[in-house]
Amino acid sequence: xxxxxxxxxxxxxxxxxxxxxxxxxxxxxxxxxxxxxxxxxxxxxxxxxxxxxxxxxxxxxxxxxxxxxxxxxxxxxxxxxxxxxxxxxxxxxxxxxxxxxxxxxxxxxxxxxxxxxxxxxxxxxxxxxxxxxxxxxxxxxxxxxxxxxxxxxxxxxxxxxxxxxxxxxxxxxxxxxxxxxxxxxxxxxxxxxxxxxxxxxxxxxxxxxxxxxxxxxxxxxxxxxxxxxxxxxxxxxxxxxxxxxxxxxxxxxxxxxxxxxxxxxxxxxxxxxxxxxxxxxxxxxxxxxxxxxxxxxxxxxxxxxxxxxxxxxxxxxxxxxxxxxxx
Numbered sequence: 001x002x003x004x005x006x007x008x009x010x011x012x013x014x015x016x017x018x019x020x021x022x023x024x025x026x027x028x029x030x031x032x033x034x035x036x037x038x039x040x041x042x043x044x045x046x047x048x049x050x051x052x053x054x055x056x057x058x059x060x061x062x063x064x065x066x067x068x069x070x071x072x073x074x075x076x077x078x079x080x081x082x083x084x085x086x087x088x089x090x091x092x093x094x095x096x097x098x099x100x101x102x103x104x105x106x107x108x109x110x111x112x113x114x115x116x117x118x119x120x121x122x123x124x125x126x127x128x129x130x131x132x133x134x135x136x137x138x139x140x141x142x143x144x145x146x147x148x149x150x151x152x153x154x155x156x157x158x159x160x161x162x163x164x165x166x167x168x169x170x171x172x173x174x175x176x177x178x179x180x181x182x183x184x185x186x187x188x189x190x191x192x193x194x195x196x197x198x199x200x201x202x203x204x205x206x207x208x209x210x211x212x213x214x215x216x217x218x219x220x221x222x223x224x225x226x227x228x229x230x231x232x233x234x235x236x237x238x239x240x241x242x243x244x245x246x247x248x249x250x251x252x253x254x255x256x257x258x259x260x261x262x263x264x265x266x267x268x269x270x271x272x273x274x275x276x277x278x279x280x281x282x283x284x285x286x287x288x289x290x291x292x293x294x295x296x297x298x299x300x301x302x303x304x305x306x307x308x309x310x311x312x313x314x315x316x317x318x319x320x321x322x323x324x325x326x327x
Contacts, residue, residue, distance in 0.1 A: 014045020182218030242285020
């Protein structure tokens with residue numbers, strides 16, 4: 001697929017991955033409509049900071065409102081559905097909001113696509129749906145385990161997408177990113193938490209230090225979305241987008257501290273711990289199916305990506321509060 005002139009919609013375009021994806025699509029020549037969540041201040045998330053904001057059509061709406069979704073999807077050939085609630089700790093507190101946003105919101109996209117005859121729907125999944133690895137590397141055939149209300153809501157939305165492909169022939173591909181990181185990421189995620197505390201010269205306080213994660217730089221994740229959307233062989237499939245390398249949270253903190261050039265203490269903070277049976281202890285992607293199906297492979301090493309991310313946070317530290325636990 002050539003992206004030149006392709007009419008696309010990115011839901012959740014004001015967010016971390018969504019804003020990077022929208023920019024990548026603009027650079028590739030696509031006609032980009034970006035759906036951001038309506039708010040009374042007229043803020044458009046990270047797109048307010050984007051040098052490419054004038055090169056895309058930005059519309060405000062609500063993914064849980066079917067009319068809003070259908071209006072945004074009108075005339076779009078490809079829809080990248082990224083709008084979601086993502087914070088795991090907050091899902092323990094407000095599980096209904098995750099069902100409404102992640103499941104009902106996805107249903108709205110699928111129903112609109114069915115009525116409008118949308119050429120391709122890209123459903124955004126997450127490696128959290130796998131839960132703690134029963135085997136590694138984790139392939140797409142790994143069982144799904146709802147170890148948090150967040151992951152359960154994403155399993156539900158993924159299965160809805162699968163059902164619309166099987167029931168109605170809707171051209172859906174499910175992209176399952178592992179732990180994406182990079183500039184603009186929310187402080188709710190572990191890496192910005194580590195970086196901001198290291199830059200502040202504080203003790204690095206984290207939850208459990210032993211779980212391992214597969215970290216993928218955001219530019220690689222965006223490229224994975226585009227590759228999966230462009231390739232006809234991806235329709236009906238779920239594809240892992242991950243680096244194939246794992247690192248423990250504790251070792252990641254030590255690596256970041258070295259790259260920042262600071263000596264810090266790394267401590268486990270009990271208030272940041274997940275419930276014992278909810279913690280995902282190990283994530284490591286098997287990314288071979290994405291390579292075989294759409295030709296995607298990661299290109300940015302962890303060390304290179306961390307350096308770029310740290311430099312961005314150095315210049316944007318005022319937007320983060322290192323002394324606060326962001327739920």
